Amino acid sequence: MTRPAQPKASRRDFLKLAAGATGVVGAPWIARNVQAKPISITFARESSYVKNFDDHFLKVMAPAYEKEMGIKIEYQIQAAGGGAVPQLVSMVENKSGADVAWTQQEWLYRDALVDVSDIAEYVGKTYGGWYDAIKLLAIDNGKWKTVPHSNIGQLMVYRKDWFDEAGIKKFPDTWDEFLEAGIKLKAKGHPFGMSMGHGFADNYSWLYPLLWSYGVTVMDKTGKKVALDADETAKAVDFVRKLYKEACIDDCVGWLDPANNKAFLTSQISCTNNAYSIMVSAKRDLPEMGKVIAHALNPKGPTGQRYHSFVPVTHGVFAYSKDVQAAKDFLKWTFEPKQFKPWIASGDMYFAPFLHGFDKAPEWDIEPRVKPYHTVLETAKLTSWPAPANKAHGAVVNRWVVIDMFSKACTGAPTKNVIAEAVSQLKQIYGIA
Template identity: 30%
Template sequence: MEPISRRRAVAGALGAGVLVAAAPPPAASAAIAAADVPAPRFAVERGARLRVLRPAKFVDPDEAIFNANSRKFAEETGVEVRIDYVNWPDMPVQVAVAANTGQGPDVIIGFGADPHLYADKIIELTDLADYLGAKYGGWHELAQTYGRRFNSRAWLGLPMGGTTSPVVYRAAWVKEAGFDGIPNDLDAFLRLCQGLKRIGRPCGFALSHAPGDAPAYANWLLWSHGVSLVDENGKVSLDTPATLRALDYARALQETMIPGTMAWNGASNNRAFVAGEIGLTQNGVSIYYSLKTAQDAAQNAIAADTEHAEMPYGAAAKAPETALTLNAMVPRYTRAPNAAKEYLRFMMEAPQYDPWLTGCLGYWSQPLKNYGASAVWSSDPKLKVYSAAMDTPFYEGYKGPITPATGAVAENWVVVDMFARVVTGQQRPADSVREAVRAAQRHYRT
């Protein structure tokens, strides 16, 4: 349910070509269509060894199956693989150190805009991305946004999957609050949350520095009110009446929440939901996965009452959600660029990728369209809302170009803090907007 500690990550890392023991991954779905496309030739360097850096698990099979697939790669190629799993909040620092010192992992699986932050320090992956897209039905919109250099067909990163954050809720409690499901209207959604508080089953959303959860909530507040961080040309566009309405709405919604959300980390809402302290939150599939697979009848009963739905659209034409995306990069300093690219190709092929997708219960939803036919999406109707996580026009830095400024604004919590200052009473909405605009402009002007 929560990322493993750094100490445990190092202790559990893969070293000297011997991967952590794990159960064999489930078989790939027979339904995955694959075109007859010749694979690119990546001549693996003699004596190549790979060190891989990636975020730690939120669901156990993420690491177990990733390890098993990596072991399989090592057995087939003779390339030793070591994987370091790192706590999510520590990832930006780890990636920056590697990029700025010119030494470290041969494959870095970072988040979203990371390849654009370090575009001059990584090698292009266009040949690999074009091959995978041609073979597996093309890339979803969000994968193209995060993978390609802006206004170019050149791929800087290779998106491996994304976890979105729809509404996770207790159906019985929502009904007790007077609603049959999650309304798509913002005013009705506020009334639902007020009703949940009234019956002692409040909602909970993070506006702390909780990776994944807080940006998902803050961006939803913006996008559902028709606001974007920047316009199509990259000009900061927060200073609008709609932003003030979004801040007022956030303040009203905060009043319906369980106390303590401003100190939440990435696992806090998971714990609160499982403990029955909240009846509604916004999250990936990890909450449902932990409840469904628990060896505890009480938790299984909560899973039976747990449902998922898209966040209310408000002013948006599609669900105003993006996906926290795993985005792989190959640094220029690596001595084994071909081995690194071959490793990524191997991990994205159906015999490896679909068991990972399925074993994680869709936690990292597919970037390649043909994987939408995976059996995981028909195995449980409650997972359906996660199946199109990367089929979205929304992204960090929407609506502008993905640039280093995009990542810098996200990593400095500019949008999250804009809302946090208002809901905690530190600033009036207009003042908080001005501070956010100044902070965003500093990054977009450099």
């Protein structure tokens, strides 16, 4: 069954925690040992754009667990689009709420999560091992604080029919070719729509990979030195400004995550960066459009490399839970093959496991246009890359430091100024003199 979501934390509280200014998360956490079996366990998770995925949990998995264990699962569905993180922060600060959750931006409250190394190691052995990149997020000080569930892949989503009409038979392989294609399509009334607002996925999923493809990262590997202040950064900023002015729809500079879905499905744009939820919606509600949607990998940059950005889904157990062991038992149960494989299949690989045992899963072949999303697991990075994913990185994300660098350039600010402002913010956040 579902339970109403917890009240949202204020944005002030959220940013305070993101900046590491509060002492709540740093306090020691001691779980209460409760011998009696709990009546229920609350599982909080952001709602899926693929409705069948949530339906499968509600109608199949939750009843099965109650029948098997005698424990009711309260499925607390959180609204998509960035609202889940403040709710998770509120739970941590109040030491009340879900027992198990999709732990978005887990670096904000790792101290409030129990060690789940036993579960993560079991899951890894069961399914052929973990992709190494996700370990950089889930493991902290040698302990797994979350169990990676899956990645929501982000790729270029485009109208193949309009590209064909413009004489573009193959999706652009480089960012320069991408710009050329966008200029042609905008001239025909089909501009690109590349999100650059204060969202949490569709902006990061192309701007960070573009930056990396120019040979630039935000911080160095240690997280103690700003790497953004480079000549290549200026070239990347200038390119994005040109792309915006010559190939994109005007308002995309301020789009939040849902906006590009809406623009694409209402035929306002010919290309954006998104999960394959756009195709899911089109096939369901706009079948003719659904036939002409295609997906492509992000273009290569001047370095000759292409990159993608993870949108990771990890699950963790909160130390304030009245019965930590019962919560851990439930979490492990969700990863058992009898439960996990059908659950993943119900979402048509929208949630792609970070496990090599799913590399050749038959679900990848059901809809050939989905298969490129598997490549994301091999080429994607965390947005902190190559630096650690910690609270300082969380502040960079939640203040949109890098995103604003690009968007401000698109709306008139000089390249030199936007880079200097971003570098100044990074030094302040990371405490660098």
